[in-house]
Amino acid sequence: MLCTRACKVTGVVVDEEGKPIKACIWVNQTGTWQKGAEADENGAFKVTGLRAGAVKLRAAAMNETAADTERTESTVVAGRHDVNLTLPRGITVTVRINGWKSLAVRTHERLVLSWKRTGGKIGHDLVQVDENGHAIFRTVRPSRTYILSMGTHDLLSPLCLFHEDIRFRTSTFDAQFRPGKTITGRLHLPDEPDPGTLDIQAIRGPVRRMGFVDEAGGFRITGLPEGGYRLRARATIRGDRFRWRGTANTGSNADVFLARQE
Secondary structure (H helix, E strand, C coil): CCCCCCEEEEEEEECCCCCECCEEEEEECCCCCEEEEEECCCCEEEEEEECCCEEEEEEECCCCCHHHCHHHCEEEECCCCCEEEECCCCEEEEEEECCHHHCCCCCEEEEEEEEECCCCCEEEEEEECCCCCEEEEEEECCCCCEEEEEEECCCCCCEECEEEEECCCCCEEEECCEECEEEEEEEECCCCCCCCCCEEEEEECCEEEECEECCCCEEEEEEECCCEEEEEEEEEECCEEEEEEEEEECCCEEEEECEECC
């Protein structure tokens, strides 16, 4: 029956074998995807507050968005209560970091699994590394190509971990640290920055590394896979924002002149 007021859609999410699966339900009635509900452990979901008419639905794993799951899309009429969505289960993969216990630098703590979403944006799944150097990713898609990198709070770490074009076919993957590369340079400002506002980072795809900045404005970004990077620097001086964007290759020295942002 076609609803005339605020409508809802209910249904069930199942995997490729017909078993219920917990998931996020994404909704599109206006040209933009928004999270509408969560399916529980029985796969049951209810999306409320819909307008009368057609509504697009997508089911996604809990760490994914609508851009990751275009194959699960279904268009229904708001007011239906028998919608079935199929979401293939991802496999569980344990990433094992070789030599973890013998590393001199032990402040690395998160693995970042990245993939390209529809439209070219990057999706991320961040997992804590345990004391044995293992990280478990639970919704890996065998059909998807991944990039594996390391997130860290250690600004001076000389190590990096970076594997690209990965297709996970088994439940384990052995990852290897390598000596990282460095970008150095100097930040130029017209006056002293407000405390805690000066920083610079190197960005390339899923790889993002913060730089260490000394009192004289010299910076050092370490632990980078070799290649070119976009650099972004920012600071605040007496409430005014200063910014700079540019590029640099590992092994280079960059002069960065921050300008007031209008």
